[in-house]
Amino acid sequence: MIEFDKQRLTETLAELVSIPSINPDLNPGAEGERQIAEFIAGRLRETPGIDVELQDAGNGRPNVIATVGSGSGRTLMLNGHIDTVGVAGMAAPFDPVVEDGRLYGRGSSDMKGADAVMMLLLEEIARAGDFPGRIVATFVVDEEYASIGTQAVCRDIGRWKPDAALVLEGTRLDVSIAHKGFVWATITTRGHAAHGSRYQKGIDAIAHMGRVIVELEALSKELVQRPKHRYVGPPSLHASLIRGGQELSSYPEECVLEIERRTVPGESDDQVHAEFQEILDRLAGEDPQFTATLEMGLVREPFEIAEDAEIVQIVRDQAAELLGHTPELTGGMGWMDSALLSGAGVPTAIFGPAGEGAHALEEWSDLDILHQFATVLAATSYAFCSDSR
Numbered sequence: 001m002i003e004f005d006k007q008r009l010t011e012t013l014a015e016l017v018s019i020p021s022i023n024p025d026l027n028p029g030a031e032g033e034r035q036i037a038e039f040i041a042g043r044l045r046e047t048p049g050i051d052v053e054l055q056d057a058g059n060g061r062p063n064v065i066a067t068v069g070s071g072s073g074r075t076l077m078l079n080g081h082i083d084t085v086g087v088a089g090m091a092a093p094f095d096p097v098v099e100d101g102r103l104y105g106r107g108s109s110d111m112k113g114a115d116a117v118m119m120l121l122l123e124e125i126a127r128a129g130d131f132p133g134r135i136v137a138t139f140v141v142d143e144e145y146a147s148i149g150t151q152a153v154c155r156d157i158g159r160w161k162p163d164a165a166l167v168l169e170g171t172r173l174d175v176s177i178a179h180k181g182f183v184w185a186t187i188t189t190r191g192h193a194a195h196g197s198r199y200q201k202g203i204d205a206i207a208h209m210g211r212v213i214v215e216l217e218a219l220s221k222e223l224v225q226r227p228k229h230r231y232v233g234p235p236s237l238h239a240s241l242i243r244g245g246q247e248l249s250s251y252p253e254e255c256v257l258e259i260e261r262r263t264v265p266g267e268s269d270d271q272v273h274a275e276f277q278e279i280l281d282r283l284a285g286e287d288p289q290f291t292a293t294l295e296m297g298l299v300r301e302p303f304e305i306a307e308d309a310e311i312v313q314i315v316r317d318q319a320a321e322l323l324g325h326t327p328e329l330t331g332g333m334g335w336m337d338s339a340l341l342s343g344a345g346v347p348t349a350i351f352g353p354a355g356e357g358a359h360a361l362e363e364w365s366d367l368d369i370l371h372q373f374a375t376v377l378a379a380t381s382y383a384f385c386s387d388s389r
């Protein structure tokens with residue numbers, strides 16, 4: 001059984017936190033993803049038996065893919081992102097501080113703690129030798145914006161053929177088996193521009209959008225009344241951005257509304273499209289002057305894996321043995337890279353350590369729990385990969 005050196009784990013996490021790796025799409029000009037990728041790759045290359053490569057995820061942004069083990073058993077893919085959100089308002093985001101069993105700093109919880117665990121796990125497995133299967137650890141860029149990192153991994157999934165994957169986002173040592181997806185859409189109402197005095201000629205696109213908004217609000221109330229998904233609750237809908245009109249003394253020619261619909265497992269973007277289109281068709285049927293178009297935008301699929309899936313069972317069994325209690329099955333509200341891996345045909349679950357303040361002004365990782373997480377992850381790796389079914 002692998003023993004993790006707690007001091008080394010803490011030091012590794014501190015080193016990762018001290019390298020700023022803000023997502024460049026959230027903070028233009030940020031270049032830390034490359035710096036942290038090179039740090040991770042350089043450190044892993046020091047241990048014989050770990051294969052390390054940098055994969056261009058797009059625009060030169062590097063994923064680190066590190067592989068260990070050449071046994072005849074199965075392949076487990078691990079996934080952790082190396083980018084963080086921004087740091088506006090934080091006093092010293094990149095000066096890690098350890099206090100009361102916590103390590104503070106941007107990214108400590110989301111999710112450099114898990115990244116540090118992946119690094120130590122690869123090193124320990126390589127040192128131990130004779131691993132029964134293979135671990136493919138993916139340290140990916142851009143989870144906090146458009147997930148081009150995990151998308152690049154999924155494009156090449158045939159190279160690694162993982163039998164299962166674990167996304168190591170924080171779950172407080174529970175196992176998350178579902179999360180919501182989302183769909184963005186743009187609705188545009190078209191009126192007729194005219195001088196404000198020419199009421200016979202003008203058609204008010206903003207007033208027409210008002211009808212759309214009333215309908216969308218009714219739909220949003222209906223959505224949250226629908227049967228709740230056991231782990232993620234009901235679907236929902238909200239307006240996000242609106243603009244319209246040209247000037248005060250004119251009938252507005254156009255109004256544009258952007259909306260977001262959160263989806264639950266089992267729902268599709270086609271269904272969302274049909275719900276929106278039905279509203280616009282009905283309003284057009286009621287008033288020949290009403291003209292509106294619908295354009296669907298980014299779609300991120302919801303995610304779900306069966307409660308009795310093997311990877312879920314193995315994590316729970318190993319955790320029960322090592323921690324003395326069986327992890328709960330949970331669901332997450334936000335979208336994660338798990339949906340992409342699952343969409344690429346890899347049975348995927350989410351299992352990770354505990355902390356607070358992802359995206360907030362104060363962020364920390366619980367170091368005791370991080371150590372427990374490492375122990376369970378190692379046991380899970382051996383248990384899953386030793387089976388060659």
Ligand SMILES: [Zn+2]
Binds near residue numbers: 143
């Ligand atoms: Zn995250």
